[in-house]
Amino acid sequence: MNEILNQKFGVEVEMYNISRSKAAQIVATTLTELTGVSWNYSLPGMHLDERRIYPVSDPTRHNVWKIESDSSIQARNAWERTELVSPVLTWEQMPLLQQIIRNLRAAGARSDPAHQCGVHVHVDGTGHTARSLLNLTNIMASHEQLLIGSIGIAPARMRWCQTVDQNFLLAVNARAPQSLRELEEVWYAAQTGHAYNVGHYDQTRYHMFYGKKAIMYPTFQTLIVQRQKL
Template sequence: MASKNERAEMKTMIHQMTYGVEVEMTAITRESAAHVTASVLGAGSSVHYLGGAYHKYQVIDPQGREWLFVSDCSINAIDSNGRQADSRGAYSCELNTPPLYLADMDTLQNVIRALRNAGAKTGARYGCGIHVHVGSKEHTARSLKNFINLVFSQEEMLYKALGVDESRIRNWCVPMNNRRGGYSEHGTPTNFMEDLKGCKTIEQIETAWYKNFSGSAPEYCRTSHYDESRYHLLNLHRYFSTRGKDCNTIEIRAFNATLHAGVIRSFVLLVLSMNAKALTSTRIKAEKNPIMTAGNEKFAMRTWLVSMGWTGDMFKNPRQHLLKNLASNSAWRFGKSGDLYR
């Protein structure tokens, strides 16, 4: 468990980090979504059609930041009357936010609420999901390994807490030591986590990543936007392909589609806290959470969140969102009677 000072440091750090969110939706056109967003962002906002392969609409907010609405062929689109629509057509709609800070959370939530009120719909039935990015230029080989080990250690709990269905795990957010496809329900096991142990530099981590998940050299893989390795719970292809650029981020892909502003807030806080934990820890081991393994899911999640600074009113509702899908007892590790989960 992190010390009180370490938890306080993590709570401070998350206010200084940037994040971005991709929110997939349908039943609203990209043009309409852009104008709805501009109305929320206020006077001085402008809407522009950029076109291109993703048929982009751009909203420039009063601070000069770019909010994009793009098409995504994975969305099972419907029109505003609920009829099937073209997956690349006007009703295929994905919001890409600019880099934001926690101070911008009210703005993001107001945009989400306005889109929902304007008729946007989302959910697994429409093939939609949510991805959260966190700015990652400050990572070293040590902290990057920490992030990987953190996700590997907690991935079963994350999948369950987030309610990720099997098809999404299998296709779009595969476990850290598996490769998409093959004979296993969650992909084909690889040697990535074993190879990671010997990595001392970011370049070595990159080589291990692409070798196991794409089967090719980094200099080839990192230039491909849709490299096969991107489809993991923790997408490091995003990190390696943008390294050295202002847009450098790490992406978490496991979030179910929602237009509930409070749930999206909990997703963002979770990713920021995981990043802070990776950056501040001397070493995070690649060991499965023993409390989760023993079966007390809620206690495992609650104590893990506390170890990342999740205390106080700021985290009350987000914590409830992340505990609601888990079983057992959040207050007692071994159950109130002390005879369980041993």
């Protein structure tokens, strides 16, 4: 349990029915109210119409939340294709994340598979070994159908929430890699026939550990709806 509580993570929450400008204002206001520190947000940037939300006392803007555009979201207009991107968080900051989501929901934000919205959770990969990642793979493979059923992932979203690839599962257990490099070779060979491929929209990026040193769990399930609690 202590390992879980010490685990760092980050989230990306896709939503519609709220403009990026309004969402940035709500996130900044919520952070100011809950942290006791003044937060501000930047003007839209060239990259993804990005608004960076940062503590006024930190001019380096390292610890930032972001509101940005995601063209895959189906919304009434382009400026309501809104995505919240958190910084690296700890378990102690979960109430902060929850309140941000509640306040966005209260302001009208919605998120559901019908509008191509979902949630990505990035878990810190620090400390993982080839053995621990192999164990994680086998645990996920043995429980993922239960998770899919309990979360209620829409069939249309399974393209982005694929189950553990059976070719990889067989290959990695047969080889039982002893190093991360060996595990990397098995993964990319099973997926592409090549040793390494990290294109941003390459299909393997939703399973990739090596590019960002994090484990990514994409899920697509209604998150921000009226009366639903996070």
